[in-house]
Amino acid sequence: MASSFWSIASRQALNSGLFLTKLYCFLHVTTNYLGFMAYAYGPSMIPTLHPSGNVLLAERISKRYQKPSRGDIVVIRSPENPKKTPIKRVIGIEGDCISFVVDPVKNDKSQTIVVPKGHVFVQGDYTHNSRDSRTFGPVPYGLIQGRVLWRVWPFQDFGPLGPTPT
Template identity: 50%
Template structure:
């Protein structure tokens, strides 16, 4: 008995249609794999909402790019704005200013209404101290203590869009934020412009599936 392999061409027009469909499905699969790897290991969109980072970040929903490279390699530093998984509610992401690293001695005002009452803490190993820029409306390390470094998810480095159309990244780094009598200034993270162009062109559907961080 003779047998003959049946290829797409042997199936006529239906076979060509099936081949084209499989090729498109394969290309689409590669695209979504690329998006998954990018979102998991490199860069993701983050939408913030809430009052705790005023005036640096608006009260209204604002979109940022958050990078994961610095967090994975331990390169975040004091003054960075980071997205952290809430130690009080693991389902919730919060955006705060990184104020102290492990072994730092942090002196802080636990109650903004009583500025003369200060407390001092040494940040434990493997932990960081986070605070909101708006001390009067921020639930942060002053309430729940230092948080494990592993809870840091992203480091914000680019304001993509807010309702006023502002995309200025300098507000994240050049604004003078005063913590414990120390004035913080930081140069922006230099992300390759070619990658910025690529991520800016990602579809609206991808943007809508971005992380949501609350400024509480």
């Protein structure tokens, strides 16, 4: 009787372990190669995103096969703090000549740069309150984590977030 208890218990533990292993593998493949949920908050992407917070669905598939386009909203690994993943809009791609106001709050001093090969120039939609390529320079392709496809929350704004012409 005791041996049947242990055989049932070990079978259940093995089945549970296999299920958890399969679940982990599925989540790992999904988030590392297909897509992931991103959380955006703060004023830098007003009016596209709400400053109080948005849950977004970002995809990783196309970044492996094509370069980002002007107008895409992307999740990047911050060049200043690798623990942060800001969400910004691609304003310029490699080879583009970009002119921008360095700090629109303080003065109207402008600067012009050419985006280097293998980089993009990103900027928040609300330029008066955004840390972006104007501060830390063009972002290498390797720091792009994914392209934002959908707004999931707040639910009343659920829907696609496609590129906007710049």
